[in-house]
Amino acid sequence: MEKVLTQQPANCIKIVLFGPESTGKTTLSQQLARHYHSVWVPEYARDYLQNKWNNERKTCEPKDLLPIAIGQMALENNLAQKTDSVLICDTDLLETKVYSEAYYSGICDPTLEKYALKNIYDLYFLTYIDTPWEADDLRDKPEEREAMFKAFQSALIKHEKPYVLLKGDKKTRLELAIKHIDLLLEKFGDAV
16 A cells, blocks of 8 residues: 555656645646646546446545545656656645545545655645636535635645645636746756
8 A cells, every 4th residue: 555655756846736626726737737848647536536426326435535545646656757847736645635534524544644744746736716616526515615725725734835826817827837837947957
């Protein structure tokens, strides 16, 4: 279990889009990957849970969280080897931890929690809730967006993760994200 949840060494800057559902993370991940001619790591949970819904008409259960975490890290570790500049992650294990605690009475599997805190990223972009809600089979708490945003922000602060808050329209968010990634790339280039 330990090995499949561990980040493998990679020669790139790792960025995480982080925040509540329906706040533009996937759209921005794809835009940033295109801008930097790089790759983005999709959210493994989307396909996993959509498949579960389609086949069983069930939503996420606590027993799904470790398989989701394992799948997410497999995607990340594989795609991190395909770039030497910037890897855009649509999510990470810390996000899975936040959802676990929000949905399951503050509980998170200890192994998931360990790697959610152990794995390291260069910068998080916390996406604000000023985007329109888009319903789908998996999204379920439009009335709790503010509480979920606060849970995500609190996790970043509590665990001392470097982050930038992204608000506004798609163009504004993209421009701010590019500005911060460019600064990291300058530092990364200087360190090589």
